[in-house]
Amino acid sequence: MKFRPLLVLTLFTLPALALLVWLGSWQLERAAWKRAETDSYLAAGLRPPADLETLLCGDEVVAGQRVALEQEPSGEAVRLYGVDAGNRPGWRLLRPVDAPDCAEGYDTVLVETGFEPLNGEERAATGEFRLSRAPGTGMFTPANSPQANEFYTLAPEAMAARLAPSGTPSGDVLVARGAQSLPPHLSQTPPSRHYGYAITWFGLAAALIGVYLALHIARGRLIFTRSKD
Missing domain, CATH: 1.10.287 (Helix Hairpins)
Structure with a gap:
């Protein structure tokens, strides 16, 4: 050759x-x-529901675990961009509950209470409460607009201003709600x-x-x- x-x-x-x-x-x-993330999420969902103190004060926070809320979310909602169970885009409506005593750096945890489609009326969220990680960011993730109450990522300080006097929410975890078995970042791809x-x-x-x-x-x-x- x-x-x-x-x-x-x-x-x-x-x-x-x-x-x-x-x-x-x-x-x-x-x-x-x-x-691996999918298997972990599905396995966590098989565990019995537990309160936030049990889920957040242990050695590891595992997304997918079912949450038994001891407090009803209330107050003004912050809007976080996402999709519903039908993969339709819109705003996830999040309201605070008190964080457990072990929390460091935050006072509340945001709970999904409803969904507002981009072209539609607000509707209540249904399904089980599940612990969820904060949505990730990418190169094309839009910037948050606190004045318009439009968030694409969890922004504790900016959200705290809208949620006052509830306190600063966690920027790492939230309590999601819905009928879908997997969160969008796992189910979409x-x-x-x-x-x-x-x-x-x-x-x-x-x-x-x-x-x-x-x-x-x-x-x-x-x-x-x-x-x-």
Whole structure:
């Protein structure tokens, strides 16, 4: 075999190939993480309901555990962007309850009491209360607008101003409510979809290698020769 690589083509191909392989590997890691999170959430939901002191004052806070509230959420609601059980976008309405005595740095925990579709009237939230992690942020997450009572992430200080005199809410956990078995960040992109993304990236990497080799063969820079007896 004789191989004389095209310099410019090779310099472009190698970084692109490395990027495609990295993206595929990253999606495999995401799939494994998502599967572990899903299994943990479903397993936590099988435990009997417990009060906030039991759930938040232990060694580990586990999302998905059912919550037995000892206090009725009340007062003005803060609006947190999200989706309902039908995957329709809107505002999750959150009201505070007193945090357990072990709480450090916050006075209340926000509880989902209703949902307001982007184009519709407010309706009460139904289903079991479950402990939930604060929604994550990404590159394209919009900025919070406290003046309009429109939040995309938990912002304890800004929310505290609207909830006064209830106190500062936790910025790490909230009590979600709904009929769906998994929160949106787990249900919207299941592990199977990440595997599909990984196959796509690895497929593009294989196609890139194929095109690279084909161009070299066409230009006579890659020649396969048989060994002579």
